[in-house]
Amino acid sequence: MDTIFALASAQGKAGVSVIRLSGPQALPTASKISGGDLPTAGRALRVLSDQSGERIDEALVLTFAGPNSFTGEDTVEFQVHGSTSVVSAMLALLAEFDGVRLADPGEFTRRALENGKLDLSQVEALADLIDAETEAQRIQAQTVLAGGLGALAERWRVDLIRAASLIEVTIDFADEEVPVDVTDEVTALLAGVVSDLQPQITGVQIAERIRSGFEVAIVGAPNVGKSTLLNALAGREAAITSEYAGTTRDVIEVRMDLAGLPVTLLDTAGLRETDDHVEGIGIELAKKRAETADLRVFLAEDRNDIDLPIREQDIVLKPKADLLSDVPGAISGKTGQGVDDLVREIGRILKDRAGKAGIATRARHRDAMKAASDRLMSAQEILKRGPEFYDIAAEDMRSAIRSLEMLVGRVGVENLLDEIFSSFCLGK
Ligand SMILES: Nc1nc2c(ncn2[C@@H]2O[C@H](COP(=O)(O)OP(=O)(O)OP(=O)(O)O)[C@@H](O)[C@H]2O)c(=O)[nH]1
Ligand SMILES: [Mg+2]
Numbered sequence: 456m457d458t459i460f461a462l463a464s465a466q467g468k469a470g471v472s473v474i475r476l477s478g479p480q481a482l483p484t485a486s487k488i489s490g491g492d493l494p495t496a497g498r499a500l501r502v503l504s505d506q507s508g509e510r511i512d513e514a515l516v517l518t519f520a521g522p523n524s525f526t527g528e529d530t531v532e533f534q535v536h537g538s539t540s541v542v543s544a545m546l547a548l549l550a551e552f553d554g555v556r557l558a559d560p561g562e563f564t565r566r567a568l569e570n571g572k573l574d575l576s577q578v579e580a581l582a583d584l585i586d587a588e589t590e591a592q593r594i595q596a597q598t599v600l601a602g603g604l605g606a607l608a609e610r611w612r613v614d615l616i617r618a619a620s621l622i623e624v625t626i627d628f629a630d631e632e633v634p635v636d637v638t639d640e641v642t643a644l645l646a647g648v649v650s651d652l653q654p655q656i657t658g659v660q661i662a663e664r665i666r667s668g669f670e671v672a673i674v675g676a677p678n679v680g681k682s683t684l685l686n687a688l689a690g691r692e693a694a695i696t697s698e699y700a701g702t703t704r705d706v707i708e709v710r711m712d713l714a715g716l717p718v719t720l721l722d723t724a725g726l727r728e729t730d731d732h733v734e735g736i737g738i739e740l741a742k743k744r745a746e747t748a749d750l751r752v753f754l755a756e757d758r759n760d761i762d763l764p765i766r767e768q769d770i771v772l773k774p775k776a777d778l779l780s781d782v783p784g785a786i787s788g789k790t791g792q793g794v795d796d797l798v799r800e801i802g803r804i805l806k807d808r809a810g811k812a813g814i815a816t817r818a819r820h821r822d823a824m825k826a827a828s829d830r831l832m833s834a835q836e837i838l839k840r841g842p843e844f845y846d847i848a849a850e851d852m853r854s855a856i857r858s859l860e861m862l863v864g865r866v867g868v869e870n871l872l873d874e875i876f877s878s879f880c881l882g883k
Contacts, residue, residue, distance in 0.1 A: 456478055456479060456528075457478060457554060457555070457556050458476065458477065458478030458479060458480035458481050458484065458552075458554055458555045458556075459476070459477055459478055459555075459556060459557070459558035459559075459562055459563070459566075460474060460475065460476040460477075460546070460549045460550075460555060460556075460557060460558060461474070461475060461557060461558040461562075461563070462474055462475075462542055462546065463475040463532070463563075464537070466539075467537075467539065468537055468538065468539060469537030470536075470537050471534050471535070471536065471537050472534075472535050472536070472537040472538075472541070472542050473532055473533070473534055473535075474532070474533040474535065474542065474545050474546070474549075475530065475531075475532050475533075475558075475563060476530065476531045476532070476533070476549060476555075477524070477525075477526045477528045477529070477530040477531075477558075477563055477566065478528050478529065478554075478555075479528070479529065479554075480552065480553075480554045480555055481528070481529045481530055481531045482495065482518060482529050482531060484531075484549065484552045484555055485516060485518070485531040485533070487552075488503050488504060488505070488511075488548060488549075489501035489502075489503055489516055490502060490504060493516060493518050493531070494518055495518060495520045495529075496518055496519055496520040496523065497517075497518055498515060498516065498517050498518070499515075499516050499518075500513065500514075500515055500516075501513070501514060501516050503516075503533065503535070503545070505544070505548050506548070506551060511535075511541060511544045511545060511548065512535045512536055512538075512541045512544075512545075514533045514534055514535045514536075515533075515534040516531060516532070516533055516534075517531065517532040517534070518530070518531050519531070519532075521570075522570065522572070525563065525567055525572065526563050526566040526567050526570060526572065527566065527567060527569075527570025527571065527572045528566060528570065533545065564578055564581060568864070574602075574605045574863040574864055575862075575863055575864025576599055576604040576605055576608075576815075576820070576862065576863050576864070577599065577600050577602060577605065578864075579599070579816070579817060579819075580596045580597075580598075580599035580600035580604075580816070581596075581600055583595070583596035583599070583666060583816065584596035584597065584600055586666075588712065588717060589712045589715050589716055589717045590715035590716075591665050591715050591716045591717070591809055592665055592666060592717060595662060595665050595666070595812065595816060598814055599814060599816060603814045604814050604815055604816075604820070604862070604863065605863045607651075607655075607814060608859050608860075608862045608863050609863075611648045611651065611652070611827075611859050612856055612859050612860065614644045614647060614648055615644070615645075615648060615831075615852055615855055615856045615859070616856060617644060618640075618641045618644040618645055618852055619849055619852040619853060619856065621637040621640060621641050622637070622641055622845050622848060622849045622852065623849055624637070625637055625842060625845055626845050626846055626849065638838065641838065642835070642838065645831050645834060645835050645838075645852075646835070648827075648831060648855075649828055649831050649832060649835070652824050652827060652828040652831075653828070654811075654813055655813040655814065655815045655820075655824055656813075656815075656821055656824050656825055656828060657811075657813070658811055658812045658813025658814075658815065659813060659815050659816065659817065659818065659820055659821035659824075660821075661808055661809060661811050661812040661813075662812040662813055662814075662815060662816040662817075663816065663817065663818070664749060664808075664809075664812075665716065665717070665809055665812055665816075666816060666817075667717070668710065668717040668718060668719045669716060669717065669718050669719070669749040669750065669805050669808075670718075670719050670721060670744070670747070670748040670749050670750075671713075671718055671719070671720050671721065671748060671749065671750045671751070671752060671801055671805075672720075672721040672723055672741075672744055672745045672748035672750075672751045672752070673685055673720065673721065673722050673723065673751075673752045673754065674723055674726065674741065674745045674751050674752070674753050674754070674761075674763065675725065675726065675753055675754035675755050675761075675774065676725050676726055676727055676754075676755065676760065677700035677701050677702075677724075677725025677726075677727055678698070678699075678700040678701075678702075678725060679725065679754040679755070679774040679775070680696075680754060680774045680775055680787070680788050680789065681703065681722055681723065681725065681754055682694035682695065682696040682702065682703050682707070682722050682788075683696045683788035683789055684752075684754065684786065684788035684794070685707065685709060685720055685722040685788070686788065687788040687789075687791060687794050688709070688711070688720055688788075688794065688797075688798065689709040689711060689720065693707055693709045693722070694707040694722045700725060700727075701724070701725060701727075701729070701731065701734050702725075703722055703723065703724050703725065703737070704724050704733060704734060704736070704737035705724075705737065705740070706721050706722070706723055706724075706740055706741065706744050707721070707722040708720070708721055709722075713798060713801060713802055713805070714798075714799075714801075714802030714803075714805065714806055715806075716802070716805050716806065716809060718801070718805070721744055721745075721748060723737075723740070723741035723744060723745060724737035724738050724740065724741040725738075725741075726738055726741060726742070726762065726763075742763065745763055746763075749805070749808075750768060750769065750770070750801065750804060750805065751763075751765075751766070751769045751770070752769075752770045752772065752797065752801070753765070753769060753770065753771045753772070754772055754773075754774040754786070755771060755772075755773070755774070756773055756774070758771055768804050770797065770800060770801070770804075771784070772784055772785060772786040772793065772797070773785035773786070774786065774787075775787055775789070776790070776792045776793055777789060777790045777792060815862075819862075820862055823858045823859065823861045823862040824858070824859075824862065826854075826855075826858040827855040827856075827858035827859050827862075828855075830851040830852070830854045830855040830858070831851065831852070831855045833851045834848040834849075834851035834852050834855070837851065
């Protein structure tokens with residue numbers, strides 16, 4: 456196994472840069488360039504020198520003895536001065552040693568997975584955490600990274616293995632007298648897992664939004680002040696505004712942090728009948744994006760003016776509040792009137808939806824949970840038909856277990872059999 460290294464902190468100038476080195480040669484290599492043996496696990500302030508003895512930097516050297524490290528291998532982290540020259544000298548130096556090479560992208564994490572330090576869902580969560588820009592994204596990633604999904608999947612797995620093993624035993628005793636009727640317990644175990652799975656399956660869609668952002672579209676007739684409102688919300692001139700109707704044609708996207716949630720605001724072309732070919736394309740695009748947006752803010756004098764179906768939580772506001780005399784439910788991007796209220800309202804609606812997110816965050820999770828749920832529901836039906844169908848139900852349960860194991864990247868069916876036999880006394 457190669458020893459791998461890479462710059463773990465961001466590229467460029469900084470107070471401190473961290474270079475990570477992991478694998479069997481990590482400690483001997485680090486000791487060589489640090490002018491003497493390093494503690495196997497601990498820290499030391501050392502002068503780092505190249506092979507000709509030239510000083511590169513003085514650094515804090517942290518050592519971790521496997522398996523007590525991120526990768527599970529012996530690992531060394533150099534905290535050097537955050538100089539691009541120091542970093543490149545260090546990277547060049549490390550590459551000179553036999554069996555030591557630059558890490559591939561994600562290779563440290565891959566080793567952490569291979570060494571059982573993280574499960575697959577945690578690997579995904581780590582990527583999400585690093586990408587997190589808002590509070591909601593951070594909290595969501597941390598929940599999974601802390602092992603939340605793995606723990607849930609494990610609990611389901613244990614319940615299903617118990618249910619499957621109870622059924623297996625009944626099959627074994629098929630020709631004899633069954634000592635106890637296990638049907639009630641099996642039924643209860645399956646029902647428990649199925650009802651746990653449902654909210655998690657539906658919650659993935661919201662969790663995905665928290666990862667990738669909610670889309671909020673500003674929609675209305677031409678010239679009502681959509682672009683002016685977008686600019687007011689964004690705090691900058693993101694879109695062109697003018698007194699000519701039909702100014703905006705492309706969909707203008709502005710990404711922002713709204714109440715701790717990632718939101719992409721969409722400014723769209725004003726909706727109207729038009730003979731202008733290009734404007735017509737813009738209007739079609741506007742309708743399409745409004746259709747798929749999570750939430751729509753309509754600027755309209757009257758709800759009946761809107762020729763798109765209005766959904767329950769859509770926000771409808773009267774435009775150009777400053778030209779009206781104290782009308783409730785009006786907004787002005789130009790004067791800022793009502794803009795704070797709108798931000799609060801969008802935040803309230805989206806936070807409410809975000810609260811429905813499950814602990815599972817990806818389509819892959821949803822697919823695995825859906826597959827498990829489908830098989831369990833099938834098992835529930837088959838069980839009702841009586842003991843002669845138990846072997847088919849048992850197969851469904853095993854299939855559901857496999858799906859849940861895929862959820863966290865646990866592999867192999869062997870351990871399923873082992874556990875069935877170890878967790879259950881056959882009494883023979
Ligand atoms: N008085 C007043 N004028 C506004 C307000 N918002 C926008 N305007 C003016 O109305 C005109 C149209 O504004 P835009 O923001 O470009 O309108 P739009 O809805 O994006 O228009 P299209 O892109 O053509 O669909 C401009 O002259 C703005 O200065 C407002 O709240 N009050
Ligand atoms: Mg516009």
